[in-house]
Amino acid sequence: MPELPEVETIARDLNRKVAGETIVDFWTDWPKVVKRPNPTQLRQGIKGLQIRRVGRIGKNVLFHLSENKMLLVHQKMTGHLMVGKWRIDKKTGKVTPLGKGALQEKVNQYIHAIFTLEKGSMIALSDMRKFARIAFGDEEDILKLPDINKLGPDALSPKLSVKEFKERVGERSKAIKATLMDPSVVAGIGNIYADDILWSARVHPLKPANKVTAKEMDEIFEHTQRILKRAVRLRGTSVGDYRDTAGRKGRYGREVLVYQKTGDPCLRCGTPIQRTKVGQRSAHFCPRCQKL
């Protein structure tokens, strides 16, 4: 479940580990993972390009490459990029991690794409549910893709003011939780953090966004910043199968406030946490603290 803090962690790790390296090969056993152009063209086009820098916009990982090329990876629900070494059996498509450690864990074994680097290490995409997508091309074309172009401001962008946040979020009539999670409104907030943010701000997840008071909106903005930054420091959440580039878990999961804590006492008032549906996603909240 890579949300903003998880993607940020991965992008930073990658920048530290592979910036300056040259890509010499690409392999996949799941052609659909390459959204554009196609696996063959990606393989040919990316050979010999150097990774200049790795960054992030919303939940997209962006590799800035030489010759003004760009590689975009969206990890979607269960995807995560790792750096290490693997043996690829090209006949059976079986990928085996070399060496011991976290990369041996089952959750890290659903590898469907690998970029080989000049010095022998690899960037691998493990994705159990195969929702992740890769795009490659000229930087200007990649940045024009709706994946990037349609995104609202990044939730942690220093340029995002309370005023703009209020204007964008407050004009929607759908539930505040669904609005916070809508990437075209604000980019980066997913289910886990939306639940924790709304609990912290004491706002009911089903309250229509345009009915949220100015004061509540201030609280939501404040807690969005605070919680996401804290989660970045803790290297994200691993409730399910998220792992960092070393295949290791994040630590925010240990201190989740309400997400998936149905029946547990509210940390403020002790009332059991309830679970409901917003859209077709679960939402967890305290029926006493969080007002409609």
Add this chain to the structure above:
DNA sequence: AGTTGTGTTGAAGA
């Protein structure tokens, strides 16, 4: 053994 739920988000349907 079948049903239900799981992070995302685009596209289709209303």
Add this chain to the structure above:
DNA sequence: ATCTTCAACACAAC
């Protein structure tokens, strides 16, 4: 236009 539902896919838990 705007909101809701579904689909992509695999697996664990009940």
